[in-house]
Amino acid sequence: MRMVIDLSRCQGYAQCVFLAPEDFTLTDEEALSYEPNPDDERRVKVQRAVAACPVQAIVIDYLDDLTDTDRRAAS
Secondary structure (H helix, E strand, O other), rough: OEEEEEOOOOOOHHHHHHHOOOOOOOOOOEEEOOOOOOOHHHHHHHHHHHHHHHOEEEEEHHHHHOOHHHHHHOO
């Protein structure tokens, strides 16, 4: 699982920080920083944080989770 955040869309509501503080942080200037490849143990928290974003600035890419057979079928 990989995350990408559109920082130009992020408004600093910090719902992601509240729900997954291990993977999202706000700096003093209210700039968001994040772990682009969160551990699988925190997957549920990250998914909840993504769903809670009011401006939908966070996208999860699950392509890393596919097996070789799944990748061939997807292409």
